[in-house]
Amino acid sequence: MNTVSTYVIIKKCLFSQIGIGIIANNFLLLFRIITLLHGKPKTTDLTTSHLALIHIIMLLNAVFLVSPDVFESLNFRNDVKCKVFFYIGRVMRGLSICTTCLLSVLQAITISLNTSWLVKFKHKSTSFIFSLLFFFWFFCLIFGSNIIFYTMASSNVTQRNVLIVSKYCSLSSMKAIIWRLIFILTTSRDVFFVGIMLLASVYMVILLSRHQRQSQYLHSSSLSARVSPEQRATQTILLLVSSFVVMYWVDFIISSSSLVLWVYDPVIFDIQSFVVNIYATVSPFVLMNQMEKEMKKVSNYIAMKNGFYL
Structure with a gap:
């Protein structure tokens, strides 16, 4: 299989992934x-909505970066378009990390024992979550601003110290000390949030294991096999965090290797885009898997409002 056919296949897979x-x-x-409008909102509902919105923006942004026709259709200078789209991608990626971390922490608080120190956070109002999400936006908008200064339009003239990332966009070189500083700061931020995710996940696994042992001790095997809504939600968050961590490290290896070797080609860029968007594509399916009872409640509520009963 030649490079051209490989590139076409990757493109088709990428566009299918983005559409789905x-x-x-x-x-x-x-x-x-709908859930927020027809019921009392939970903190996890707000966070899940925020995560879905981030991923919609992230995937729409990816369309402009991986599709030359869509990129060219915008009547702006290529330099401006490259800066805007790379900046949005960087900000959305950071927000995805922060929001997934918050979601895992909120679920750990939800199932925490009454004797745990986490119990004091259980009854925090939704306004607290709004404030936290606002801080995440401010933090990521400021943190990702450095990409604007090093993103530029690709030129037909061969330039030294310029890394061609896509057909239209390139990254200019920077001083070694600045590159190291940005790398350390970005990696430290990501490791911090991923670390909190893993700590919350370990805590939830311990609580689930303890609950399962107690259930087996107190009840028959038929009863203990039942999974409570809290357990199902916790298992969903654990699956979500696991998929995110795997995706993050694969993306980290690809991008770090490309920057260290200063080599990037369209195939590598599309493969990295596919890897980055895996989590954004898979996460809604994982989260929707636990929404069956919630969908039934909302349907019943709407039906009752209209004089029908399900």
Whole structure:
């Protein structure tokens, strides 16, 4: 199989992935909005809605970066378009990390024991979550601003110390000390949030294991096999965090290797885009897997409002 056919196959897979991800995240966001309007909102509902919105923006942004026709259709200078799209991608990636971390922490607080120190956070108002999400936006908008200064339009003239990332966009070189500083700061931020995710996940696994042992001791095997809504939600978050961590490290290896070797080609860029968007595409399906009872409640509520009963 030659390079051209490989490139075409990767492109087709990438566009299919983006299309599926946008549809799934829109469905998840729509359902969460309906839930918030027709019931008392939970902190996890707000966070899930925020995560779906971030992933919609991330996937739409990816369309402009991986599709030359869509990129060219915008009547702006290529330099401006490259800066805007790379900046949005960087900010959305950071927000995805922060929001997934928050979601895992909120679920750990939800199932925490009454004797745990986490119990004092259980009754925090939704305004607290709004403030936290606002801080994440401010933090990521400031933190990702450095990409604007090093992103530029690709030139037909061969330039030294310029890394061609896509057909239209390139990254200019920077001083070694600045590159190291940005790398350390970005990696430290990501490791911090991923570390909190893993700590919350370990805590939830311990609680689930303890609950399962108690259930087996107190009840028959038929009863202990039942999974409570809290357990199902916790297992969903654990699966979500696991998929995110795997995706993050694969993306980290690809991008770090490309920057260290200063080599990037369209195939590598599309493969990295596919890896980055895996989590944005898979997460709504994972989250929708636990929404069956919630969908039934909302349907019954809407039916009762209209004089029908399900």
